[in-house]
Amino acid sequence: MSAATRALPRARTGPRLRLRTPLTHLVLGVGGFLMMVPFFWLLSSSLKQPQEIFRLPPVFIPSTFRWENYYEVLFDQPFPRLVRNTLIVTVSATVGQVLTSSMAAYGFARLRFPGRDVLFGGILATLMLPYAVTLIPVYVMFKNLGWIGTFLPLIVPFWFGGGAFNIFLLRQFFLAIPNELDEAALMDGASFPTIFARIVLPLSVPALVVVLIFSFLFHWNDFLAPVIYLNNINLWTVAIGILGLKGALGTRDTTHLMMAMSTLMLLPIVAIFFVAQRAFIQGIVLTGLKG
Amino acid sequence: MTAFRRVEALWGFAFVLPAVLGLVIFQLGPVLASLYLSFTSYDIVSPPKWIGLANYQRMFAEDLLYRKSLGVTTYYSLLSIPLSLVVAYLIALLMNQRVRGIAVYRTLWYLPSLVPATVNGVLWLWLLNRDFGPVNYFLRLVGLPAPAWLSDPNWTIPSLVLVHLWAVGNSILIFLAGLQGVPQHLYEAAEVDGATWWDKLRHVTLPMTSSIVFFNLVIGIIQSFQVFALVYTLYTPSPTEATSAGPENAALVYVMYLYRNAFQNFRNGYASAMAWVLLLIIMALTLVVFRTQGRWVYYEATRRK
Numbered sequence: 001m002s003a004a005t006r007a008l009p010r011a012r013t014g015p016r017l018r019l020r021t022p023l024t025h026l027v028l029g030v031g032g033f034l035m036m037v038p039f040f041w042l043l044s045s046s047l048k049q050p051q052e053i054f055r056l057p058p059v060f061i062p063s064t065f066r067w068e069n070y071y072e073v074l075f076d077q078p079f080p081r082l083v084r085n086t087l088i089v090t091v092s093a094t095v096g097q098v099l100t101s102s103m104a105a106y107g108f109a110r111l112r113f114p115g116r117d118v119l120f121g122g123i124l125a126t127l128m129l130p131y132a133v134t135l136i137p138v139y140v141m142f143k144n145l146g147w148i149g150t151f152l153p154l155i156v157p158f159w160f161g162g163g164a165f166n167i168f169l170l171r172q173f174f175l176a177i178p179n180e181l182d183e184a185a186l187m188d189g190a191s192f193p194t195i196f197a198r199i200v201l202p203l204s205v206p207a208l209v210v211v212l213i214f215s216f217l218f219h220w221n222d223f224l225a226p227v228i229y230l231n232n233i234n235l236w237t238v239a240i241g242i243l244g245l246k247g248a249l250g251t252r253d254t255t256h257l258m259m260a261m262s263t264l265m266l267l268p269i270v271a272i273f274f275v276a277q278r279a280f281i282q283g284i285v286l287t288g289l290k291g
Numbered sequence: 292m293t294a295f296r297r298v299e300a301l302w303g304f305a306f307v308l309p310a311v312l313g314l315v316i317f318q319l320g321p322v323l324a325s326l327y328l329s330f331t332s333y334d335i336v337s338p339p340k341w342i343g344l345a346n347y348q349r350m351f352a353e354d355l356l357y358r359k360s361l362g363v364t365t366y367y368s369l370l371s372i373p374l375s376l377v378v379a380y381l382i383a384l385l386m387n388q389r390v391r392g393i394a395v396y397r398t399l400w401y402l403p404s405l406v407p408a409t410v411n412g413v414l415w416l417w418l419l420n421r422d423f424g425p426v427n428y429f430l431r432l433v434g435l436p437a438p439a440w441l442s443d444p445n446w447t448i449p450s451l452v453l454v455h456l457w458a459v460g461n462s463i464l465i466f467l468a469g470l471q472g473v474p475q476h477l478y479e480a481a482e483v484d485g486a487t488w489w490d491k492l493r494h495v496t497l498p499m500t501s502s503i504v505f506f507n508l509v510i511g512i513i514q515s516f517q518v519f520a521l522v523y524t525l526y527t528p529s530p531t532e533a534t535s536a537g538p539e540n541a542a543l544v545y546v547m548y549l550y551r552n553a554f555q556n557f558r559n560g561y562a563s564a565m566a567w568v569l570l571l572i573i574m575a576l577t578l579v580v581f582r583t584q585g586r587w588v589y590y591e592a593t594r595r596k
Contacts (some may be wrong), residue, residue: 024385025387028385028386028390029396030399032395032396032400035400035460035564036402038403038418038457039402041425042410042414056422056423056428057428058427078437103309106306106312107302107303107304108307111300111302111306112303113300119307119311119314123311123314129322129570129576130517130569130573131517132517132546132549132569132570133309133570134318134325135322135564136553136559136563137320137321140315141321158311160312161310161311161314161420163315167310193302196306220407221407223520223523226530233531235528238409239407239409240409240530241531242410244411244415244531245410245529249333261415262409265410266407269405269407270402271494273405281502285464
């Protein structure tokens with residue numbers, strides 16, 4: 001390396017290869033293009049005539065865009081019902097998750113009480129627990145409560161702390177808020193719930209957005225709980241409704257519609273990603289670096 | 292002040308109460324309950340019958356399908372964990388070079404990991420279709436053999452790994468953040484000493500990011516031993532029908548077999564025993580990885596927070 005290159009101000013570069021720039025573009029570009037091909041295929045299939053799906057060589061751009069596929073999916077059952085069900089579950093569970101995880105995080109981060117660290121450690125330990133270990137007893141419990149075939153098993157558990165990871169993430173954030181703010185408020189006679197609602201939460205909007213987004217996506221995508229608990233077809237969510245179409249109607253007539261539904265299921269996810277990219281990336285990085 | 296302390300403690304308990312109840316009701320209690328159930332025969336309709344170690348005995352001595360599921364899961368893990376770690380790390384290294392358009396590349400590589408299992412199932416079933424799928428179309432176009440992918444037992448697990456690799460973007464972002472956290476002055480010091488790019492990679496970048504690699508390895512083990520949704524969405528014809536695990540059960544991953552025992556065959560005692568063995572396997576593997584970390588994971592004396 002010459003003195004000149006070294007003198008160049010450059011932030012955050014790792015080891016460098018000669019020829020690095022064209023090579024980097026080649027690998028990242030070609031790879032990135034390949035990563036996009038399945039999306040393109042999904043979109044194109046969702047606009048095909050039914051018979052075009054089975055043509056050889058594969059049709060990449062449909063001869064005419066059949067927008068009726070979307071029309072059919074959006075206005076004929078079951079899709080509108082699937083979306084409604086999914087929204088009921090997703091919104092109810094997400095609200096509980098954000099609320100109770102931020103409550104727990106506040107308690108663990110800023111209040112002193114006996115046994116606090118042991119309890120927090122116990123909650124963190126559940127991060128390592130395979131979900132399969134709790135599956136059967138929890139199912140039995142909900143069965144005894146008569147909740148199988150209702151939305152309750154998909155909602156109620158998320159009103160109990162909202163998951164160790166969310167608590168951990170919010171606690172980290174709350175710890176960084178200066179203590180002087182609480183103390184001043186206490187001097188002025190504010191109660192702890194007031195401090196939580198008026199000081200801690202408003203200062204933590206970025207972290208709350210991360211929890212909100214990840215909770216929403218989890219419930220929107222969730223597949224296991226609906227399969228286990230929603231044995232009534234009228235309660236199915238989008239995630240299992242699309243699969244239900246696979247067998248119920250016979251693949252040949254429904255593939256283009258399944259592709260349209262899949263595209264529609266993906267749409268809010270991608271939209272959230274582009275709107276809240278920063279919160280998104282922050283959340284992912286936090287999961288990986290600090291977990 | 293003591294009165295104040297008491298109020299503070301009371302509110303502390305109140306705030307964490309839902310989470311603590313959740314811990315007891317949905318985690319601790321069920322873990323213990325499933326340990327108990329693993330020594331019973333239990334079809335949910337009638338109360339559990341104590342049968343001692345019979346479930347475990349059956350699992351290890353008699354049940355060939357159990358052995359199969361263990362093998363399938365191990366094969367999947369051995370293939371998918373190293374591959375996704377290496378690919379994600381290399382791509383993150385490239386993204387860490389200062390080139391134009393990094394934000395675009397980052398988005399392109401990341402987007403697939405947002406795709407839910409359901410969509411993956413529908414989409415890849417067609418992408419990898421032996422006759423009509425575009426993947427085989429391209430393979431034939433360039434004269435490569437076109438395998439039957441999901442319908443060939445030998446290609447089943449590699450197909451699952453392929454779909455898994457498509458969603459490698461999450462790990463890329465985590466590694467990228469780690470790489471960006473490596474202090475610049477270390478590279479400058481290395482350059483002063485005349486280090487080549489390889490020296491810097493070997494002696495600066497890798498050690499400084501080894502704790503993130505370690506963490507992702509642990510997460511990778513935990514996740515790949517529990518893979519389920521993808522197999523379900525790819526192979527099972529409908530949620531109203533019996534599950535399928537591919538040709539000759541080639542995709543009978545551990546949790547799929549557990550699910551079958553619990554929710555299709557109503558062998559909940561047996562499934563609970565399987566769940567506990569899974570817990571022990573994951574704990575053992577994690578412990579082994581933790582034990583070796585002194586050899587290859589570098590922690591700064593004062594870790595950055």
